[in-house]
Amino acid sequence: MATTVRRAVLTLPAAPLGPENPLPGLRPLDEQHVVDERSRTGLPRDMARQIGYEPLRTLLPVRVLDGYGRERTPTDLDAIVIENDHLRATVLPGLGGRVHSLFHKPAGRELLYRNPVLQPADFALNGAWFSGGLEWNIGATGHTTLSCAPLHAAIVPAPDGGDMVRLWEWERLRDLPFQVDLWLPADSEFLYVGVRIRNPHERTVPTYWWSNIAVPEDEGTRVLAPADEAWHFGYARSLRRVPVPDAHGDGVDRTYPLRGDHPADYFYEVPRDARKWIASLDAGGQGLVQTSTDRLSGRKLFLWGAGRGGRRWQRWLTEPGTPGYAEIQAGLARTQLEHVPLEAGAEFSWLEAYGPLAADPRAVHGEDWPTARAQAGARLEEALPRARVDAAYEAWRPYADHEPGQSLAAGSGWGALEVLRGGLKLPGTPFDEATLGEQQRPWRELLRSGTFPDRAGGAPTPPGPSLVAQHWRDMLETAPAEPLTEYHLGVAQWHAGDVAQAVRSWERGLKITRSRWPLLRCLAVADLDAGNAGRAADHYAEAFEDLCRERGDGEEWAAATAALGREAIGALLAVGRADAARAVWEGLPPEVRASGRFRLAEAQLLAAEGDKEGARALFGAGFEVPDLREGAEVLGEVWASVSDEPLPDAYDYRMRPPAVE
Incomplete structure (x- = not known):
């Protein structure tokens, strides 16, 4: 055939x-x-x-x-x-x-x-x-x-x-x-x-x-x-x-x-x-x-x-x-x-x-x-034969620039945005403006007008994705200093390694916005990076409280709540503030607390509160952490903090010998 x-x-x-x-x-x-x-x-x-x-x-x-x-x-x-x-x-x-x-x-x-x-x-x-x-x-x-x-x-x-x-x-x-x-x-x-x-x-x-x-x-x-x-x-x-x-x-x-x-x-x-x-x-x-x-x-x-x-x-x-x-x-x-x-x-x-x-x-x-x-x-x-592979490569090279014909699937609009910004010519790989979508919309507006659109007058939503390449950072630096502009500018400056400027941008944004939690969370990460765990915990607690005040319905808000709550609990437990971590836990929706990710967080909370029996009971009841990171040893660490027994098989994901430090 x-x-x-x-x-x-x-x-x-x-x-x-x-x-x-x-x-x-x-x-x-x-x-x-x-x-x-x-x-x-x-x-x-x-x-x-x-x-x-x-x-x-x-x-x-x-x-x-x-x-x-x-x-x-x-x-x-x-x-x-x-x-x-x-x-x-x-x-x-x-x-x-x-x-x-x-x-x-x-x-x-x-x-x-x-x-x-x-x-x-x-x-x-x-x-x-x-x-x-x-x-x-x-x-x-x-x-x-x-x-x-x-x-x-x-x-x-x-x-x-x-x-x-x-x-x-x-x-x-x-x-x-x-x-x-x-x-x-x-x-x-x-x-x-x-x-x-x-x-x-x-x-x-x-x-x-x-x-x-x-x-x-x-x-x-x-x-x-x-x-x-x-x-x-x-x-x-x-x-x-x-x-x-x-x-x-x-x-x-x-x-x-x-x-x-x-x-x-x-x-x-x-x-x-x-x-x-x-x-x-x-x-x-x-x-x-x-x-x-x-x-x-x-x-x-x-x-x-x-x-x-x-x-x-x-x-x-x-x-x-x-x-x-x-x-x-x-x-x-x-x-x-x-x-x-x-x-x-x-x-x-x-x-x-x-x-x-x-x-x-x-x-x-x-x-x-x-x-x-x-x-x-x-x-x-x-x-x-090796010679046939080399010949096939030489035969293919002229075809690499051929423009595609019948479309079979569409990817993201990010390539189209970069081609539009840079006026790039990329024979063989067209990034059509028709693929630009809602996530690219504010960045296209920044490119067109020099102003990053704010959310004033609309229903509150978590900020969209940031762009961080130097050309976008330069545009943000010259745009009017609206809250979202300061937020995205700080993210771009952070990516560039300019931590001090990033912190200043986020702090400026805090003074002019009603939606404080995205900026507070960024400042919390900056505190952790600087070794100031106590101030990071304060920022996380304040950020989670502000998010709970502002959040609406929908999967985007649910994702933001779960992500920020998880980070906040970890930061608060790291400085011994189990009471504040428990307050964050109780501020999470019941369906979030019931998930495997937060069953592990609950075990960590119980261990920090001295309730080892309660933490062991959670392990005994069974839970799965869907996004357990490759090589993560957190399950073994939490178990060791509440039990002298060997780690149960169901929680053993160790990728290296126990003797390796």
Whole structure:
């Protein structure tokens, strides 16, 4: 059959994402992928430099997604299916362009780990993420903020004369447009993926990309890559070079994901001139291989391990009885802890290929590692020669600028706003003004008139999203000093690292506004950042009281109440003010207090009030915290404060050995 592209509907049990968190992300969510200064001293110079190159200090201008729960109902998801005689790829444009399935038709075999549910969890840089399939991670260390966001999608001509699906968006953490082109030549057993990231600015920008492939995992699964060494990261803030496959000198072959006890990353040291590839093969030597042109030089294995915490996370992300998965990945740098400079006006582009691989199981599962990886590499060269991948990339490059034809899906309006502001020309990735929506409306007005519209006369609502790039900050600084202008200006100044000016803007705003809570909350975060926990607690208590006075109905107000209440309780408990924290708790709506997030907060309150028996009873009754952060140990910490018993299995999500400090 000729390659076809069609729309489809995929129905999965899914938990709704819920509303955005209206509180600006003035600080990153707790991040596990951090290397301490001592570990950097022994790293190669270029790696150490890129690890220290402009890490995120805020999530701005992106908002946090933490409004989801764990109740799943059958949900229809828009999908795009690309299919030929050999493969069928199912893409979810409304969820970051995730390739949900890559099915090899001759073998009747799914090549990816295909999650049977859509369950958001707190793994992305801005919260909501889900496991499975093939995802495109752009922005900064971690899962992209676009994990659960819509992308633009359309059909464009493919290099072989057929149709190609283009996905594109404006990545907002680094202000970079990007595109992902997917096509299946009519006779190909490999899905081709052309990727381009462009820097339209007059400054160098830190860049990050990792293609993340979830693959099925069982006792016979082995991951192979052309490397004899790897950089090990084990969630203890250290990065060290280890041999492959016996990474830790204990006789355990960590290229088998289930032979490790704890979650870990292994970033393979692929020789500069070697072909870039990684494969996951089962006991019979069958599985998936990914390869690329040399620009995408990094390769990685992430394993959950066979320990209790890793298994708990696996079950948390899907449903009971579902097989586990590992991740094989490909990126712009050797490790995911690095950001790569992209010069002004320049671009990064490359081509990837995904398809089935069959190898001699005796060789790929033999004890001789060089023979095992050589066997996989030789079978890849037979199935898809390196020269063919390079030629496909060269053939694709002229098509990257082709303007899209038939639209398949629409993304956000933020790219259109940036193109409008900068008068940018981005061939191949149009950001149409028709996509501008309500969130962009006040910023378009600022761009047009020099004035940020206030909410005077209208019903009170939480402030909309802030924009923080220098050009928007400059416009806010010259706009009339209305309350919302001062609020957004302070957020932009905070993002730029000008803390003193941010505080002055928020304090000016307090003097001229009736809606004080958004500014008070920002000042509370600034107090925490300055080490003034007592004043932060005062600001939080006042902010929550003011919000309760002002709040109306609707999910936006409910989200603001829950988010501010949670932060306020934590800040007040941190300075020993359990009575004030209890007052905030009692000011929350009953349905909020009943949620798993606030059952944990209640346990913390009871512990602070000395009621250990009451806190243990909450654990005994059972609760789930839907947005428990990857690597979070708060459940164990609270339990240890009220009980000498071991942490119950249901609450054990630890990702590192207990002895690691």
